[in-house]
Amino acid sequence: MLHSTTPVTMINKTFLAIQVCFQLAGLCLLFWLCTLIADAEHWVIPGSIVGLAVVLTLLACKILPEKAVAAGAHWLLAELLLFFIPPVVSIISYWSEIRHDLLAILSAVIVGTVVVLLATALVVDRVFRMEKRAHLHQAHTHRAHKHMPGESSHA
Incomplete structure (x- = not known):
């Protein structure tokens, strides 16, 4: 070992x-x-x-x-989380200026995040369905060419 x-x-x-x-x-x-x-x-x-x-x-x-x-x-x-540390430190240093608008800021962040997640999910779902249809069509076409009408699969 x-x-x-x-x-x-x-x-x-x-x-x-x-x-x-x-x-x-x-x-x-x-x-x-x-x-x-x-x-x-x-x-x-x-x-x-x-x-x-x-x-x-x-x-x-x-x-x-x-x-x-x-x-x-x-x-x-x-290591993506490390790239968020500087913005958080900046937010803390401006806390006195943004705390009055905190609800609006949080609402915008949450709504924006939800919209991005939903849009990403929809796009991934559509692409997955398109790929699945293309794969099924390709398999059906392959089978149709493999067993042409009038031909016997027995030799």
Whole structure:
């Protein structure tokens, strides 16, 4: 039985850590370059959004393989909570100014969250149904071609 500190496990963990670092560096570099371009061209859209669009386009066109960003993306998602700490600290420092509007702010956040969750659920449900119909149609078409009328399946 392998112990969690065996050389193979340590090598795998080290390789994964290096892979995550390189992928994060690549994503940061891409977003930094997109920010420079967006600023130089005086675009209204922030460079980080342009960078996200570039990554999504490269992934969708299969130019950038998913495995080239997967480890870095998984790390970012796992550590996402850390990105919310600075806004919370900012909210606390402005508490005296926002506490009068707290009910309106919380209502907007809750309603916005519910709307996003419902919209996401509807889109996922529609896509799932479309894929299921396409799969059933493909299976039906495959069976129809396999057993053409007038042909016997017995030889």
